[in-house]
Amino acid sequence: MLQGAGLGYKRSMAADFRHRLPDADGINFIEAAPENWLRMGGAARRDFDSVAERFPLACHGLSLSLGGRDPLRIDFLKQIKDFIRRYRIGFFSEHLSYCDHNGFVYDLLPLPFTWEMVRHTAARIRTVQDVLEMRIAVENTSYYAHSPLAEMSEVEFLNAVAREADCDIHLDVNNIYVNAVNHGLLAPRDYIAQVDAGRVTYMHMAGHDREAADLLIDTHGQPVCDDVWDLFADVCRLLPRSVPTLLERDNNLPPFAELEAEVARIAAIQQQTERERREHQAA
Structure with a gap:
């Protein structure tokens, strides 16, 4: 069972993970994209298997194209x-x-926020859940072009798809912030106030590149910025329970100790907000 804070696994991290065990105040689980490992063998696979034996593993897909028009690849799903x-x-x-x-x-391309797309995407998600025989979560993505066809806001679209598909929500806090800066359509705290908190079962934290005052690129190549840390704490306070949260770092990798420190900061915020929740309930 996933809990606490985690780190996305990379092949270059194998030596750093080799003698580590899950730590309630640090890295408690790892995440991997199945696309990267379905055909991987050799030493890289042996290292991965060794780490996966000791750390709970979350699975985060990259290429199902939930909103696409091409047929779902059932063989790939299997x-x-x-x-x-x-x-x-x-x-x-x-x-x-x-x-x-x-x-x-x-590339991960944005969907138009329309009711027709809600129904189309939700039907495909239900098929995915049927094939996998498990409930899945859908992640809000960063996007760089806003469709003029939109019939609702981004968070309304996310909620509507999750409700229609009867699936969970994987909330990416950095993506909320990036989209707010780039498009100016919905303030980050308005987004989190409106999200269906009861369906949020997992979160991502990440960094971005600032190309201009009004242009952020979701690269996962920088430390998490202060505004995103503050937003994460606000999300944790709004959720009815603590949910597993992963640090994404995909490029420009720093020394492992710096990643551990960011994961530990996630864990500290989770623990602080959980204490606040218990104190509020006891009052």
């Missing part, structure tokens, strides 16, 4: 299902986006 069963994984999430159109476009 491979993911085998991966999930092999590693006894209890959590799977995917992006609320699309990445194919008569073939892969290798």
Whole structure:
């Protein structure tokens, strides 16, 4: 069972993880994208297996294209299902986006926030859940072009899809902040006040690159900024319970100790807000 704070696993981290065990005040679980490991072998796979034996593993997909128009790849879904069963994984999430159109476009592209897209995407999510035989979570994504067809806000769209599909929400706190700065459509705290908190079962924290005052790029290549840390604390206070939260760092990797420190900061905020929640309930 996932709990506390985690870190996305990278092959270059194998030596750092080799003699570590889950730590309630630090790294408590890891996350991997199945696409990166379905056909991986050799030393990299042996290292991964060694770490996955000791750390609970979350599964975060990259290429199901939940909102796409190309048919769902059922054979690929079955491979993911085998991966999930092999590693006894209890959590799977995917992006609320699309990445194919008569073939892969290798990017997470935004969906128009329309009722037709709610119904289309939710139907595909229900199929994914049926094939995997498990409930999944959908992640809010960063995007850089806003559709003029929008019939609702981003958070209303996220809530509507999750409700129609009867799935959970994987809340990416950095993506909320990036989209707020880039588009100016919804303040970050208005977003978190409106999200269906009861469906939030998992969160991501990450850094971004600032290209201009009004342009942030969600690179996962920098430390988490202060504004995103503050927003994370606010989210933790609004949720009815503490949920597992992962630090994403995909490039420009610093020394492992710096990643551990950011994960420990996630854990400290979780523990502080959980204390506040208990004190409030006891009052």
